[in-house]
């Protein structure tokens with residue numbers, strides 16, 4: 001049970017929920033691009049986007065369960081994902097492959113920024129386990145940024 005008087009832990013739960021919403025939204029966008037990408041690099045990009053979507057999806061459960069382990073509730077619906085994510089929708093299925101790469105790179109970079117800001121809250125909450133997980137999620141997001149950026153030459 002979350003102690004409502006522990007502000008740092010309450011804040012940690014809120015930030016985990018933001019991170020969770022970002023992962024859901026980025027998962028959907030990455031799958032969307034996996035399905036719609038076109039052009040001479042189709043096969044490479046189709047496979048890379050699927051790999052990255054799988055990685056992002058794999059982190060979703062750990063983020064939600066981390067919030068529960070420290071006594072918080074998680075977001076519960078698509079509506080809450082929309083409220084809590086900083087990722088913008090991309091509903092134009094016809095954007096170029098290059099624009100897809102740039103958009104995913106920038107979204108993953110936003111995720112890195114959010115994760116770095118969470119370190120301070122984890123520290124204030126004395127939440128060692130979340131702190132360590134933030135490092136792993138950051139490493140994974142930075143790798144996605146690197147891979148995507150490297151495609152742009």
Ligand SMILES: [Fe+2]
Nearest residue numbers: 034035046050
């Ligand atoms: Fe597929």
